[in-house]
Amino acid sequence: MNLADTGLLKGREAVTDWKSFDYHEIDKYPETKWRRDVRYVADGNIVTSAALTSGIDAVLYVISQQLGEPMADKIANEMHYPSYSFVKSPKVDPYYVDRTELIFTFNQAYQWNKKRAGVFL
Template identity: 45%
Template sequence: MKPDTTTPLTFGMLLFDEVEVLDLGGPFEVFSTAGRLARTEDGRPLLRVLTVAATGRPVRARGGLRIVADHTLDEDPPFDVLVVPGGVTTAVETDPEVLDWLSRRRKSSALTFSICTGAFLLAAVGALDGRPATTHWEDQEELARRWPDVRLRTDVRWVDDGDLVTSAGISAGIDASLYIVGRIFGEGLARRTARQMDYAWTAEGGAQDGGSGRP
């Protein structure tokens, strides 16, 4: 499939207190860098990233980094790809406002991508029921115990199941982000992005259970 270079693709990333900094920052860097390198035919970034949080107050990430999201859940901005980073997700798993938003935006997004324990939030809204998925090695046993309907993959760093991509932690999230860029826009852009980031991309290590091309 020839990549679509006429329409920008927007990635919407969920922020929450105790989000893992690199689970958020790694994919953000990949997608925003790819957007700097690739332009639409009328000169716009081919990829753009926006962030969404429950409220307009600063989110406190793990380690104390404070981040202000671009939008709130109430603003509900349009985007094409839902990105759910990991971190300490306990409080978010019981927040009905966030879960309702996730459930709705998961269904309306062309592609959903989780990093690390972001898979727990997708599992909490039933998005992983009967689907192959993975998470950080340290959390795989808990994911399997709490959501036995998930077809847990413990042997790969990310899983592509068509409209759903899940990855393990931090570096696997960056590698999976580059994989997504390559899947949608071609491996050439993924490799240019990794080189621009001076990042040694581990392109192997994932499992493709279904789907390819632009979402």
Template identity: 35%
Template sequence: MERARNVAVLVYEKVDGLDFVGPFDVFATASNWGKDFRVYTVSEKVQPLNTISGFTIYPKYSFDDCPPPDILIVPGGIGSRTEMYNESLTTWINNTASTAELVLSVCTGALLLAKANLLDGLSIITNRRAIDLLRQAAPSNSRIVEDLRYVDNGKIIMSAGVTAGIDASLYVVSKLLGIERAVDTASKLEYEWKK
């Protein structure tokens, strides 16, 4: 790919900070100073949002002006339990996924993918404390995986809880740019990648 891939990191009220910041930093660090990835946040509206840990974030783009994502990251957090019923958000996820190269859910971001009708027939995973919620939201022909950090369904990649999103992001970097780039990125972050 000649241009940098657009990596859109979805944020919303009561998103988990590490769910979105971990993957954001992985792709930013792996980007080769912006040559390979252009990472940004996007939300339904450009307005201050509060994470579950209490810090406020301000998304770069809204759904209306977001550059088309090549990679969409859908993080979790307690807010996902409300946002899964936000039809504007789940419709945007579905529409964006149809043109994106890859979609990565982190933790209970899986609930948003379920409500966006993206999990039909897939192997799926979320935070181990939210498995029952995912079981209720997911299609009956999906298969819940409980013993992995992440699962690759091709276009849809899903991770377990919180820090597993960092592992899954490093996996995506290795898938797109090679294992050496992923190992170097983990080293720069001083992170022990759990493959």
């Protein structure tokens, strides 16, 4: 969203995290073609990624373009990155928020002064 705010994504394809799609933040940027079906998008000299782990894919993609595929593969192996296949093909099934994401909404709505955090199982 920060990159879109600068105007650098006008007329380009881009991707952002799944929360932005479902909370209509992308509606502010109608001149950008937003993708839901990839982990990262390389459009010219700008690479955008969907979220944290997708950012790893995007960085490995940039490394593969700048320093070659063997170097990107070596780095992925050294960091034991299990999803290197996304570097060659970032395609994924689109993610949509459903009622199972309710905990995310509650966490955003109610920011308590917590000293501990846990995971509801």
